[in-house]
Amino acid sequence: MDSNTVISLEKVNKWYDDFHVLKDVDLSVTKGEKIVICGPSGSGKSTMIRCINRLEAHQKGNITVNGTELTNDLKNIDIIRKDVGMVFQQFNLFPHLSVLDNISLAPIWVKKTPKKEAEELAMRYLEKVKIPEQALKFPGQLSGGQQQRVAIARSLAMNPQIMLFDEPTSALDPEMIKEVLDVMVQLANEGMTMLVVTHEMGFAKTVADQMIFMDEGRIVEQASPTEFFTNPKSDRTKLFLSQILNH
Amino acid sequence: MLIRLLNTSNLIVTKNWLHKNLFSSWGSALITIFCLYIVLKIIPAGLDWLFFSADFAYNFQGDKIIDRTFCSRVMFPGEYGACWAIVIVRWNQFMYGFYPVAEVWRVNIVFALTPLALLPLFFDKVLFRKQLIYFTFIFPFIAYYLLYGGPGLTEISTSKWGGLLVTLFLGLTGIIVAFPFSILLALGRRSKMPVIKSISVIFIECIRGVPLITILFFGNIMLPLFLPDGFNVDNLLRGLVAMTFFAAAYMAEAIRGGLQAIPNGQLEAARALGLSYWQSTIQIVLPQALRISIPAIVNSAIGVIKDTSLVLIVGLFDLLGIGRAALADMNWMKLSHEVYAFVAIIFFILCFSMSRYSLYLEKKLKTDNSI
Numbered sequence: 001m002d003s004n005t006v007i008s009l010e011k012v013n014k015w016y017d018d019f020h021v022l023k024d025v026d027l028s029v030t031k032g033e034k035i036v037i038c039g040p041s042g043s044g045k046s047t048m049i050r051c052i053n054r055l056e057a058h059q060k061g062n063i064t065v066n067g068t069e070l071t072n073d074l075k076n077i078d079i080i081r082k083d084v085g086m087v088f089q090q091f092n093l094f095p096h097l098s099v100l101d102n103i104s105l106a107p108i109w110v111k112k113t114p115k116k117e118a119e120e121l122a123m124r125y126l127e128k129v130k131i132p133e134q135a136l137k138f139p140g141q142l143s144g145g146q147q148q149r150v151a152i153a154r155s156l157a158m159n160p161q162i163m164l165f166d167e168p169t170s171a172l173d174p175e176m177i178k179e180v181l182d183v184m185v186q187l188a189n190e191g192m193t194m195l196v197v198t199h200e201m202g203f204a205k206t207v208a209d210q211m212i213f214m215d216e217g218r219i220v221e222q223a224s225p226t227e228f229f230t231n232p233k234s235d236r237t238k239l240f241l242s243q244i245l246n247h
Numbered sequence: 248m249l250i251r252l253l254n255t256s257n258l259i260v261t262k263n264w265l266h267k268n269l270f271s272s273w274g275s276a277l278i279t280i281f282c283l284y285i286v287l288k289i290i291p292a293g294l295d296w297l298f299f300s301a302d303f304a305y306n307f308q309g310d311k312i313i314d315r316t317f318c319s320r321v322m323f324p325g326e327y328g329a330c331w332a333i334v335i336v337r338w339n340q341f342m343y344g345f346y347p348v349a350e351v352w353r354v355n356i357v358f359a360l361t362p363l364a365l366l367p368l369f370f371d372k373v374l375f376r377k378q379l380i381y382f383t384f385i386f387p388f389i390a391y392y393l394l395y396g397g398p399g400l401t402e403i404s405t406s407k408w409g410g411l412l413v414t415l416f417l418g419l420t421g422i423i424v425a426f427p428f429s430i431l432l433a434l435g436r437r438s439k440m441p442v443i444k445s446i447s448v449i450f451i452e453c454i455r456g457v458p459l460i461t462i463l464f465f466g467n468i469m470l471p472l473f474l475p476d477g478f479n480v481d482n483l484l485r486g487l488v489a490m491t492f493f494a495a496a497y498m499a500e501a502i503r504g505g506l507q508a509i510p511n512g513q514l515e516a517a518r519a520l521g522l523s524y525w526q527s528t529i530q531i532v533l534p535q536a537l538r539i540s541i542p543a544i545v546n547s548a549i550g551v552i553k554d555t556s557l558v559l560i561v562g563l564f565d566l567l568g569i570g571r572a573a574l575a576d577m578n579w580m581k582l583s584h585e586v587y588a589f590v591a592i593i594f595f596i597l598c599f600s601m602s603r604y605s606l607y608l609e610k611k612l613k614t615d616n617s618i
Binding site: 053055078081082084085086088090092093094095096105106109110151154155158 | 510512513515516517518519520521522523526530531534535538
């Protein structure tokens with residue numbers, strides 16, 4: 001294994017009861033690499049990235065993150081979750097906490113950062129996502145785009161080495177998508193390792209090092225963006241691209 | 248002034264309101280008049296019976312009432328209202344049961360300190376809340392020492408406790424002990440660990456599937472059969488345990504309802520940030536779930552307060568039990584209207600204030616942050 005590899009999936013299989021969601025998935029991500037994953041719904045793309053921080057458990061194969069293998073060992077799971085941040089489609093901000101508390105909560109409880117320091121940290125990340133003026137509001141008072149930026153800041157406050165994005169813009173109104181993607185592009189330019197499930201092909205072309213197309217639980221195609229968009233190999237990929245690019 | 252009151256636009260508004268709400272049709276007009284008649288008939292008669300024609304410590308001749316024969320309404324049936332002397336003369340029993348009169352000051356101190364101990368639990372903007380919380384935690388020990396006795400204080404067996412003391416003791420202790428217990432049960436019922444899950448489910452279903460009276464009887468009559476000889480559990484404690492179990496099972500289901508309403512994404516987001524199960528539960532899931540369950544929890548709590556009156560069947564004298572004991576007294580018998588009215592008023596004050604508190608809490612949590 002390459003010493004730069006931060007995530008590796010080997011022959012990963014997962015079932016929901018009888019339903020085979022992931023079939024022999026192999027993937028290797030090096031430090032600083034940006035991977036964009038697309039595919040039709042139900043293709044297993046969200047499930048795959050949710051396996052990487054063990055929100056879902058795989059049943060066969062190996063997943064190694066930063067040299068730690070994901071097993072049922074709770075200690076390993078904790079180690080990996082400290083290194084891996086995640087942003088969800090539905091934001092999943094904590095509605096009973098202010099924006100500032102949403103961000104400072106994990107540093108305070110997981111990293112035992114003193115409250116005052118954690119709040120300063122939270123403010124720095126809010127400035128980074130360009131909404132420091134919203135610090136004292138509650139998530140319900142923010143627009144979708146602002147909420148998703150808070151969610152990104154909340155993840156970043158744990159200083160992760162890898163960020164997982166699970167359809168971060170799918171629940172947003174069109175005019176709010178850009179403000180979230182801008183933050184993600186900025187993050188990519190800073191060298192963050194990113195796995196992004198999205199159908200925002202413009203974003204993919206700008207930042208992706210690798211494109212992955214999944215269908216029916218398999219990785220059907222993996223290529224550089226230029227190759228992927230101009231010369232896709234499988235018919236399934238061609239069909240998918242023609243559908244999402246020409247609507 | 249009068250002209251301002253009779254301001255035409257005001258009159259029209261009132262007229263419209265009356266028309267819309269009370270006299271919108273012949274049917275509703277009839278119902279309105281009927282209700283008005285009932286209210287006008289009942290309220291003055293009720294107030295008259297309760298206060299204006301009632302005896303308190305003295306009867307209509309100005310004699311101090313020492314037994315039922317002195318009551319105005321016993322002397323002239325139908326002409327006078329309530330004879331509250333039964334409550335006044337037996338006040339100590341209603342409040343403390345058979346607690347020795349010389350030691351009653353101990354109960355009074357506990358009664359006085361209880362609101363102080365509850366204040367920081369129920370309100371978050373109390374002066375010196377942090378210091379008061381410490382007091383809240385040591386208060387049960389102070390209360391135990393004062394009520395039961397110990398070094399320096401005469402021991403008063405719980406069989407002498409009664410009246411409002413027992414009602415509040417069972418009700419408040421039951422609710423406060425049952426609350427954390429019910430949270431654990433609700434979490435246990437949703438746990439993925441089969442042993443914990445089955446224990447919680449069996450406990451909740453067994454307790455909920457049985458009337459409280461049965462549990463009280465079980466604790467009182469059956470439990471001693473299972474305990475080793477000479478090992479005797481205090482009667483009041485048995486009642487308390489039964490009440491607590493009962494309350495915990497019901498509150499657990501109320502809280503489970505709240506837990507189910509929290510989207511899975513909340514827990515996932517917390518876990519993805521690296522928070523442990525308990526950290527996620529305490530910081531993220533419970534605050535939201537409890538807020539949703541407030542009305543149902545308070546509903547159970549009010550039920551617990553009222554259910555305390557059932558302990559009279561296992562030989563404990565709560566407020567109602569003491570009332571019934573008073574009616575059994577040859578000197579005061581047949582004054583049941585007064586006794587039941589008094590007991591009802593006390594229960595109403597307790598339960599109504601709880602229901603008001605729950606409304607306050609809901610409103611406060613809603614305005615605190617808009618979800």
